[in-house]
Amino acid sequence: xxxxxxxxxxxxxxxxxxxxxFVSSYPGTPSTEITECLAKYPKEEVYVEWAPxxxxxxxxxxxxxxxxxxxxxxxxxxxxxxMADPVFTDSxxxxxxxxxxxxxxxxxxxxxxxxxxxxHYAVASKIPMLEPSDSEECKEFTKKAxxxxxxxxxxxxxxxxxxxxxxxxxxxIEERKEANIKPYEKNIAKNVMMPACAVKxxxxxxxxxxxxxxxxxxxxxxxxxxxxxxxxxxxSGISYNYSKEALKNSVNYLKIGxxxxxxxxxxxxxxxxxKKIFVVEELDPYMETEIKALGINVxxxxxxxxxxxxxxxxxxxxxxxxxxxxxxxxKESIPARxxxxxxxxxxxxxFYVLKKLGLTVSGDxxxxxxxxxxxxxxxxxxxCMGASISAAHGMxxxxxxxxxxxxxxxxxxxxxxxxxxxxxxxxxxNKGSNTVIILDNSITGMTGHQxxxxxxxTIRGEATKQVNLIKLCEGLGVEHIVVADPFDxxxxxxxxxxxxxxxxxxxxxxxxxxALLKSVKYEGFCTVSDKCKKCKVCMKLGCPAISVIKSSxxxxxxxxxxxxxxxxxxxxxxxxxxxxxxxxxxxxxxxxFSAIEKRAER
Amino acid sequence: xEAKTNTNIMIVGVGGQxxxxxxxxxxxxxxxxxxxxxxSEVHGMSQxxxxxxxxxxxxxxxxxxxxxxxxxxxxxxxxxxxxxxALPYLSKNGKIITNIQKINPMPVITGAAEYPQNIxxxxxxxxxxxxxxxxxxxxxxxNIKAVNVxxxxxxxxxxxxxxxxxxxxIEKTVPEKFLEVNLKAFELGYNL
Numbered sequence: 001x002x003x004x005x006x007x008x009x010x011x012x013x014x015x016x017x018x019x020x021x022f023v024s025s026y027p028g029t030p031s032t033e034i035t036e037c038l039a040k041y042p043k044e045e046v047y048v049e050w051a052p053x054x055x056x057x058x059x060x061x062x063x064x065x066x067x068x069x070x071x072x073x074x075x076x077x078x079x080x081x082x083m084a085d086p087v088f089t090d091s092x093x094x095x096x097x098x099x100x101x102x103x104x105x106x107x108x109x110x111x112x113x114x115x116x117x118x119x120h121y122a123v124a125s126k127i128p129m130l131e132p133s134d135s136e137e138c139k140e141f142t143k144k145a146x147x148x149x150x151x152x153x154x155x156x157x158x159x160x161x162x163x164x165x166x167x168x169x170x171x172x173i174e175e176r177k178e179a180n181i182k183p184y185e186k187n188i189a190k191n192v193m194m195p196a197c198a199v200k201x202x203x204x205x206x207x208x209x210x211x212x213x214x215x216x217x218x219x220x221x222x223x224x225x226x227x228x229x230x231x232x233x234x235x236s237g238i239s240y241n242y243s244k245e246a247l248k249n250s251v252n253y254l255k256i257g258x259x260x261x262x263x264x265x266x267x268x269x270x271x272x273x274x275k276k277i278f279v280v281e282e283l284d285p286y287m288e289t290e291i292k293a294l295g296i297n298v299x300x301x302x303x304x305x306x307x308x309x310x311x312x313x314x315x316x317x318x319x320x321x322x323x324x325x326x327x328x329x330x331k332e333s334i335p336a337r338x339x340x341x342x343x344x345x346x347x348x349x350x351f352y353v354l355k356k357l358g359l360t361v362s363g364d365x366x367x368x369x370x371x372x373x374x375x376x377x378x379x380x381x382x383x384c385m386g387a388s389i390s391a392a393h394g395m396x397x398x399x400x401x402x403x404x405x406x407x408x409x410x411x412x413x414x415x416x417x418x419x420x421x422x423x424x425x426x427x428x429x430n431k432g433s434n435t436v437i438i439l440d441n442s443i444t445g446m447t448g449h450q451x452x453x454x455x456x457x458t459i460r461g462e463a464t465k466q467v468n469l470i471k472l473c474e475g476l477g478v479e480h481i482v483v484a485d486p487f488d489x490x491x492x493x494x495x496x497x498x499x500x501x502x503x504x505x506x507x508x509x510x511x512x513x514x515a516l517l518k519s520v521k522y523e524g525f526c527t528v529s530d531k532c533k534k535c536k537v538c539m540k541l542g543c544p545a546i547s548v549i550k551s552s553x554x555x556x557x558x559x560x561x562x563x564x565x566x567x568x569x570x571x572x573x574x575x576x577x578x579x580x581x582x583x584x585x586x587x588x589x590x591x592x593f594s595a596i597e598k599r600a601e602r
Numbered sequence: 603x604e605a606k607t608n609t610n611i612m613i614v615g616v617g618g619q620x621x622x623x624x625x626x627x628x629x630x631x632x633x634x635x636x637x638x639x640x641x642s643e644v645h646g647m648s649q650x651x652x653x654x655x656x657x658x659x660x661x662x663x664x665x666x667x668x669x670x671x672x673x674x675x676x677x678x679x680x681x682x683x684x685x686x687x688a689l690p691y692l693s694k695n696g697k698i699i700t701n702i703q704k705i706n707p708m709p710v711i712t713g714a715a716e717y718p719q720n721i722x723x724x725x726x727x728x729x730x731x732x733x734x735x736x737x738x739x740x741x742x743x744x745n746i747k748a749v750n751v752x753x754x755x756x757x758x759x760x761x762x763x764x765x766x767x768x769x770x771x772i773e774k775t776v777p778e779k780f781l782e783v784n785l786k787a788f789e790l791g792y793n794l
Binding site: 326328339367375547 | 618640645694705710714
């Protein structure tokens with residue numbers, strides 16, 4: 001049976017068909033759906049969980065594999081940084097049951113803080129890496145990876161890119177083949193990586209790499225398509241499909257499905273049938289460098305950019321020199337539409353207050369990174385998961401007490417569990433006096449609503465123990481912990497003022513659930529009455545539903561009329577778009593003239 | 603070069619408007635018709651009220667899941683400004699189907715930029731455009747969230763795929779409790 005599947009869903013299907021037993025991951029775009037899809041298979045067949053972070057997830061998967069099960073962990077490219085520690089050493093240990101680390105890169109940074117290229121990790125950790133180019137290959141490569149992992153006694157990487165993860169194509173669905181859990185035997189020389197053992201395991205790793213290289217030269221993943229041309233394209237992943245679309249069968253291809261170790265002999269063979277070779281790969285010149293090291297002359301980054309995503313046209317132009325003109329050009333200047341916090345988002349209230357108080361905000365990774373964009377302009381720094389707390393510690397120590405009284409860290413509930421706890425411990429232990437705001441919206445928001453240790457539910461929606469953030473912070477030694485609802489703007493402002501003034505560490509738990517949760521129901525919508533003095537305090541919220549229109553502007557075809565239908569003689573009117581408004585009422589709370597009302601009916 | 607056999611459809615809108623469901627319906631219709639299909643989506647941060655673009659491509663054999671500038675046969679726009687933004691992607695004989703809805707982007711709200719005037723007229727001067735008041739039709743169908751299926755209805759009329767194929771796919775794609783509203787929305791769009 002053929003089915004239209006996301007690349008991520010196809011990876012899940014491949015793992016399922018391979019008889020996978022154990023999956024542990026932390027969500028991260030563009031990898032999230034792999035684990036979510038695996039949680040849809042029967043729990044009797046596959047154990048699936050969200051872990052607090054990628055390092056924990058990878059270690060759990062490694063343990064499951066050592067214990068004889070087939071195991072996987074999935075993450076985004078920057079998640080691989082977090083889990084790098086166990087991954088590098090697991091390369092020495094190898095596996096018992098097959099282990100697969102699936103990592104999704106994000107060229108073009110659709111939803112990421114950097115554009116790093118995960119292929120370097122394969123080289124550095126000496127772990128083989130497969131790279132599928134569409135959903136069918138996602139399934140097949142993942143399935144094969146488990147088998148090969150056991151055959152070569154090594155974990156395998158599967159590398160995806162956003163356009164592979166998040167595009168759907170047809171997949172041949174097959175039956176699950178049960179893989180028996182292998183016997184567990186104590187093996188200190190293999191599984192205890194202290195120097196005496198590791199020295200010997202390193203020898204094994206180098207021997208294994210030679211075998212894998214031989215395999216790479218003869219495997220089904222690396223394929224030459226000889227179309228009798230003088231021009232050759234060496235490519236992998238999504239770039240293969242872009243190249244095929246652009247150049248069809250007018251050139252020869254070497255499609256690399258196993259990107260580490262590279263197939264040196266096959267590359268030499270391909271070079272012998274081509275006069276001119278282009279290497280087409282997004283991000284870094286990884287393959288290009290490896291190929292040039294073989295003494296083969298190829299064209300790579302002198303023709304293609306190091307930045308962002310490629311397109312078929314870009315490839316056509318680089319290879320054939322054809323620049324096609326588009327039928328329609330756009331001369332009009334068009335306003336950008338950057339992402340914004342959703343209507344009803346609890347973070348909006350928090351940032352409104354932080355901006356009003358003129359605080360320096362050490363930010364973190366999540367929807368609330370959007371607190372940096374206009375008009376909130378609140379966030380000062382965003383580095384990586386957890387850095388809001390630890391970076392603020394460094395800031396405070398360098399700039400002193402007075403600066404610290406105008407400094408807060410903001411971090412989501414899930415991100416706090418991921419890697420905020422250690423930062424907070426650092427501050428308490430080292431006598432800091434920072435204020436940390438935990439944005440507790442009862443869910444992992446940005447990646448699309450995943451449960452985490454603070455939500456009281458597992459990935460399968462089963463009830464479980466819930467982390468008590470207050471007791472957790474108390475346990476770390478924090479003596480001042482306040483829970484406050486940011487939508488009660490006045491009180492929240494008072495709390496933030498008091499806590500930042502303190503010469504001791506304090507934690508504010510800003511509690512209000514994500515507006516997109518099904519359990520959150522705001523009634524009706526908000527509307528502006530003729531009491532409006534056009535002070536535009538509500539505009540400072542940056543709510544996408546509220547805008548100012550000029551009375552001469554007739555573009556507002558979906559906008560509410562001023563509630564009494566009366567046009568004032570001023571040229572400006574503040575209006576609320578009822579298709580955007582979800583009735584959260586935050587604007588009602590901040591309006592100094594009680595000019596915004598809530599209406600029940602739609 | 604082989605003759606062009608693939609159909610390229612680009613769906614553009616604002617995060618939260620339901621473009622993903624529209625692309626999934628379209629993808630499944632193409633499968634019903636026995637085509638090779640690729641659908642490319644956007645997830646994560648861009649979904650939060652930003653411009654969203656999905657590509658649906660079907661035909662004999664589809665390689666790239668994305669559509670380049672100048673190659674969209676149909677642009678299905680959920681919002682006027684997004685229709686204009688997508689114009690360079692339209693092929694020479696392509697067609698734009700656009701909702702008349704306007705949603706102000708944040709730079710317009712903050713006053714840093716202006717929402718362009720007379721977008722529909724601008725588009726009509728340049729290319730083949732069908733305009734729909736999908737929001738009113740969705741409201742008429744019983745739920746303003748059904749804008750996506752209204753627009754799918756308008757688009758369906760512009761293909762030679764049978765009515766029953768579309769409704770069959772909608773029945774399979776949409777949750778049971780929203781089915782009636784969505785079938786009504788489709789019908790209203792189709793009979794525009």
